Amino acid sequence: DAGVIQSPRHEVTEMGQEVTLRCKPISGHDYLFWYRQTMMRGLELLIYFNNNVPIDDSGMPEDRFSAKMPNASFSTLKIQPSEPRDSAVYFCASSPRLSRGEGNEQYFGPGTRLTVT
Amino acid sequence: DAKTTQPPSMDCAEGRAANLPCNHSTISGNEYVYWYRQIHSQGPQYIIHGLKNNETNEMASLIITEDRKSSTLILPHATLRDTAVYYCIVRVASGYSSASKIIFGSGTRLSIRP
Numbered sequence: 001d002a003g004v005i006q007s008p009r010h011e012v013t014e015m016g017q018e019v020t021l022r023c024k025p026i027s028g029h030d031y032l033f034w035y036r037q038t039m040m041r042g043l044e045l046l047i048y049f050n051n052n053v054p055i056d057d058s059g060m061p062e063d064r065f066s067a068k069m070p071n072a073s074f075s076t077l078k079i080q081p082s083e084p085r086d087s088a089v090y091f092c093a094s095s096p097r098l099s100r101g102e103g104n105e106q107y108f109g110p111g112t113r114l115t116v117t
Numbered sequence: 118d119a120k121t122t123q124p125p126s127m128d129c130a131e132g133r134a135a136n137l138p139c140n141h142s143t144i145s146g147n148e149y150v151y152w153y154r155q156i157h158s159q160g161p162q163y164i165i166h167g168l169k170n171n172e173t174n175e176m177a178s179l180i181i182t183e184d185r186k187s188s189t190l191i192l193p194h195a196t197l198r199d200t201a202v203y204y205c206i207v208r209v210a211s212g213y214s215s216a217s218k219i220i221f222g223s224g225t226r227l228s229i230r231p
Contacts, residue, residue: 033219042221042222043155043161043221044221045219045220093161105151105163105166107163108160108162109160110159110160111159111160
């Protein structure tokens with residue numbers, strides 16, 4: 001398996017522009033997570049989906065951020081309009097459904113480094 | 118989810134065992150202990166998890182104290198490639214609910230010296 005795929009790997013944009021980050025989870029995984037990582041705040045969970053349905057979006061910073069999962073193999077995180085403080089590395093992760101009552105490990109993609117000037 | 122406490126940094130000589138401690142004194146009976154690591158410029162990587170028994174896999178061993186208030190991740194023969202930030206996380210492992218999310222703390226920055 002190719003693992004979690006994210007695109008683009010790097011994105012540089014100007015303030016006010018729309019940014020779309022893309023993620024392809026591991027085939028067969030039921031959960032998909034979006035995280036953001038900065039030096040100041042560390043790794044933060046933004047939103048996660050179960051079977052393409054958003055379950056918890058309490059980490060989404062504000063209305064400028066939106067995430068969708070139209071099918072089991074694709075998700076997007078959109079920022080509109082972007083601001084310099086959105087500069088960060090954005091990670092997507094997926095995990096399989098739970099089994100035997102145990103926890104499920106998350107598999108992370110390589111991340112998208114976003115710079116907003 | 119229970120809060121965890123880890124030392125901010127540690128170092129270890131290459132080839133020696135690296136022992137990374139984690140305190141989770143408020144852990145509940147249904148919470149698992151998870152370890153992830155993040156190598157520079159990469160996404161976090163799952164290492165191991167356990168409930169109350171010690172666990173071992175190809176990457177590491179996890180030792181959980183009998184009262185479950187602390188645990189230790191052991192990398193038996195550390196290499197330079199093990200230099201990373203290691204995160205100890207405790208979380209409920211249950212069905213399809215918000216309990217499935219992971220909250221990352223600040224972790225331990227492990228440096229392996231040649």
